[in-house]
Amino acid sequence: MNYLDFIRQYANHPNYKAPRGNKLHARSWQTEAPLRMLLNNLDKEVAEDPANLIVYGGTGQAARDPEAVKKIIKILLELDNNHSLLVQSGKPVGIVRTHEEAPRVLIANSNLVPKWADWEYFNRLKERGLIMYGQMTAGSWIYIGSQGILQGTYETFVACGKKYFDGDLSGKLLVTGGLGGMGGAQPLAATLAGATFLGIDVDPERIKKRLDTKYLDIMTESYEEAVNIVMKAKEEKKAISVGLVGNAADVLEKLLADGIIPDIVTDQTSAHDPVNGYVPSGMSLEEAIDLRKSDPKKYRELAIKTIARHVRAMLEMQKRGSIVFDYGNNIREFAKEGGVENSFDFNGFVPEFIRPLFCEGKGPFRWVALSGDPEDIFETDRALMEAFPENKHMVRWLQEAQKKVAFQGLPSRICWLGLGEREKAGLIFNELVKSGKVKAPIVIGRDHLDCGSVASPNRETEGMKDGSDAISDWPLLNLMSNTAGGATWVSFHHGGGVGIGYSQHAGMVILVDGTERAERCIKRVLFNDPAMGIYRHADAGYEEAIGVGNRFGILKDILE
C-alpha cells in the first residue's frame, strides 16, 4: 500500500488503528509487527489521550509528536531485515546495519544523566521538543489497555487476601484512588478476587470509560450513595465495584471522619508526577488543568500538600487496622517531601506480594494477535490450558478472562508465567502460527515491571535483601541480553511508574511468525528474559531464586 494511503487509513488522528488481517503492508512481519503495535498503542480504544499521543500512566507517550509517528511509519514500511531503526524518546533518529536475528527497532526513551534527572529539568527539555516520557509500555509499543494490568492487579489482590485474610476477600472493602489507564483495572481485579470495591477519581470521564469497558459496576458523584452501596455490599459479601467522583485525599479523610475503616487501602492516582498527574484538592479538574499550564510551580506545591494529606489519611487507616500498601505510584516519596516523615511506614506492593513471584521468574507475560481476530487469542488460551493442565491458577485465570475481559484494540492476553514456561508458551504459539491455526503472527512482550528488567527502589526493587535496590546494572544487562538474543524490538526507559529520577527499566517484544528464525529467537529471548530475574534475585540472596536457578542448572558457574 502506498505510504500516503496508509497514513490516511491508519494513522489519521483521531483514528489511529492497527491494520488487521494477514496481509503485509511492510516488507516483512518483523517490521509490520512494530508498525501495528505502535498504531495499536494509539488506538482510541487503547490510549487514554490519543490526541496528545498519550497512552497511559500520566503522560506516557508512544511517540514524540505526530510528525515522528509518520516518519516512524514511513521507515517501518520500507525497512529491510538487515537494518534497524533507532528511536530516541519517540522520534526516529537513525538507521543502523544489523541482521535477520537482531531487533528491528531499538528504542531509548526519557533517559537523563542522573545529576539532571528530575521532572523540572525533564519538562524544560520536553517543552523544547527534545524528549518524551515513555512510561513503561507506552513508549515501547506493548501497552494493551487496562487488561494488561488486570492480571497483575488481580494477582496482587489475591496475594493480599492469602496473606492477610485467609484467602477470602468476600465481605472485605477495598478502597483506592485513581481509575486511569492502569488504575482502571482495580475494580474488576477486586471483584474477580471477591472483594467489595470503592474507587475514587477526580475525572468523571475516566470513571465512565471503566463503566463502558465493564471494568466497573456503578458510578456516582455522591459520597453518601457510594458509601451506602459499598457498606451494604460488604455486609452482604457482594463483590460489587463503585466509582466515586472526587478527590482521593478528601474522600479518605471523610471516611475516617465517618469512622469507616476499609479492610484494604491502596492508591493508583498518578502521584508519580505531581505536576501533570496528581490533582490537588480544592479545585475542579478544569481549574487544575489551567493552573498546570499557567503556574506549574504553584500547582506542584498544592499537589504535594494534598499528597501529604492523602498519605496521612492512609497511615491513619493503617493505624486503625486497614491493610495499607503503596501501589507503585511513588506517593510515599512525595508525601515525605510534603513533610510526612513516616510516609514509608506502609510497604510497597512488590516486597509485600510480588517478589516471591519474581523469584520464580514470573512476570507479566502478554501476547497480541496481529490478525485482530479474537478467535486467535482463544486458540492460544486453549493451547496454554492444554499445555499446562497442572497450573490450575492459570487455567482459572484464562477461563475468567475469556468471560469478563473486553478486548481493547488488537485482541490480546496477559498471563503471568515463569522461567521455562515462557519459552514453552512461545514455542507453542509459533507452532500455532506455522500450522495456520492462528491467522496471522503473534507478538509476545511484557511490562517493564518484571523480575529482571527494572531498578526502582521505591517499587520493584524496594527493600532488596542485600540492599542493592538502586543498582541499575540489571535492567541494562536485561536490555543487552534481549538485544543479543534477537527480540524484535527492545527499549530502555527512565522514570516509568515512579517518575523521572526514580527508576530505570528495559522492555522487549518478540515476533512469533511461525518461522525457524522465530523459533531460534524465542528459545533465546523467552528463556533469558525471565532468567535475568533469577540471576538478579539469586545474586541478592533470595533462596527461592537460587532454588529455581539450580533446578534449571543455570547457576553452577555463577555461585559455586
Add this chain to the structure above:
Amino acid sequence: MNYLDFIRQYANHPNYKAPRGNKLHARSWQTEAPLRMLLNNLDKEVAEDPANLIVYGGTGQAARDPEAVKKIIKILLELDNNHSLLVQSGKPVGIVRTHEEAPRVLIANSNLVPKWADWEYFNRLKERGLIMYGQMTAGSWIYIGSQGILQGTYETFVACGKKYFDGDLSGKLLVTGGLGGMGGAQPLAATLAGATFLGIDVDPERIKKRLDTKYLDIMTESYEEAVNIVMKAKEEKKAISVGLVGNAADVLEKLLADGIIPDIVTDQTSAHDPVNGYVPSGMSLEEAIDLRKSDPKKYRELAIKTIARHVRAMLEMQKRGSIVFDYGNNIREFAKEGGVENSFDFNGFVPEFIRPLFCEGKGPFRWVALSGDPEDIFETDRALMEAFPENKHMVRWLQEAQKKVAFQGLPSRICWLGLGEREKAGLIFNELVKSGKVKAPIVIGRDHLDCGSVASPNRETEGMKDGSDAISDWPLLNLMSNTAGGATWVSFHHGGGVGIGYSQHAGMVILVDGTERAERCIKRVLFNDPAMGIYRHADAGYEEAIGVGNRFGILKDILE
C-alpha cells in the same frame, strides 16, 4: 590448558598478564580475546594499581575482586559461541543463550538509579561489595595504558595550538596537574606538539612511572628547579617536559605569586572523585591516604576547599592571559560546590577542540595485537598508511608513534578515525589476519569518550547546540546498536571521567579474526558506531555532521 595452571601462569597477582602467541586457551578467539584483554588491563605494565584491580582514572577497576577475576576467567575458558557472559559491576552473574554473531560478554558497570547516583551512596554500596567503579575502559577491558590517551591529548594540544597560537606551540609553556594513568600522556603529547611542559603531581611514584616509560623528560621535587628549567626551555623554544612533585593548587598559586603566567593551563588530577582521587593541600600523600580511610567526610571537605583554590588560580591565570580549559575531570563542578560561582567561566576541552572531530564521526579508534608481537602493530601501521595516503595527519602520527610510543602490555595502537575510515581499517585488518600477515587476531575498540557513545554534560556533551547535553538516550542507542551489530563485547557504564552522577556511556570491542563472520560484524559495528556520532550531532543541529551524514546517504529518511 588446565584452569588452575592457567590461573597460576596468567592470573596470579602481582603477575597478571595476557597470554601471547596464537595458541588458544579458550574455545575460540571470541572468548580468548576478552580473556586476554581483561588480563592485559591488569598487567602491571598497564594498570596503575593491579593489587586493587585498579586500572586507571582514580578507582577505575577491571573486576569486582580477585574472586570475580578467577570466575570470569573460568567461564571464558569454557564458554561456547552460543552463549554470553553477563558481568555486573565487575562480577560474573549469569550466562545467557545467544548466537555466533552476538557479543560474548555483556557488561554493565557502576549504574545507579538517578536519585541515588552520588559518590556517597555509591561508596556505601561499594563497601558492601555490591558495586564497582568501571571508569570507561577499565571495566570494559580495552584500556591500553597511557598510549591510549596519548593521541587524544596530542590532538587536543595541536587543536589548541591551531586555534590560539597560529598552529605553533614552540616557545609556549603548558602547565597542568596530574600525571596518572591518563594525565601521564600529557608531557609526551605536549612535547610532540612542540610545547614546553610543566606537570604537577603529588605522587612521586606516578611521575617516576612516566620517566620510565619515556613519556616525561625530567623529574624534580624542587619548585625552583622546575621553574628554571621550563622558563629557560620556553625562551629557547625547546620542547621539554618537567614533572614536579607537589600539590597542583599550591604550585599554581606560587606561579601566580611569582608572576609566571603560562600560555596554556589545564588539569588532569582525579578531581572527578573528591574522596578517592583528588589530594587536598597541606598534607603528605600518606596522610591523605590515612585520612581517606579514617574520615572520608573530612577528607572530602578539605579536597573541595583545595579544588576551589585550584580553580580560582586557573581563573586568575585566564584573566591574566592564559588559555585555560577543563580537561574532563569535572573540576569546575566541585569548585562550584566549594563556592567558586564562576567556575564554568573557562570551557571544557570538548566544545573547545574535540566537537568538530565528533561531527565527522572521528574518535579514539584503537586496536591491540593479541599475539603480543609488536611487529603485528607495525604491520597494521603500514597497511593503514598505504590505505589512507591522503590522510597526512594520520600518517605523521603513525610515524611519530612508532618512534616515540613505548608499548605497555599487549602492543597496541590508537588513531582517531572517522565514519567510513573505521570500517575500512577493520576490513583491512581482517585481511591481514586472514592472510597470516599478522600472527594472531586483533581486537578493535575505543574509549567511551567518542562521538556517539556518551552523555556527559560537563564534558563530552557540554554546551550542545540544542541544549540536549543531559539526554542519555544516545549512549543507550549506541549500546543497543553495537549489541545488535555483533561487537564481541559491549558495556554500559555510569560516572566515567566526571564521576558518579555526571555521565553515562557505552563501550565496545570487536574481534578481528580473519573470518567471514568477523567481516560481517565489522561491516555493521564499525560503520554504525561512528554513525551514531553523526546521528547524535545531526539531530542537535550541527551542520558539519549533517554534511557528513548526507555524504554517506544515511540521513535521507531521518531529516527530509
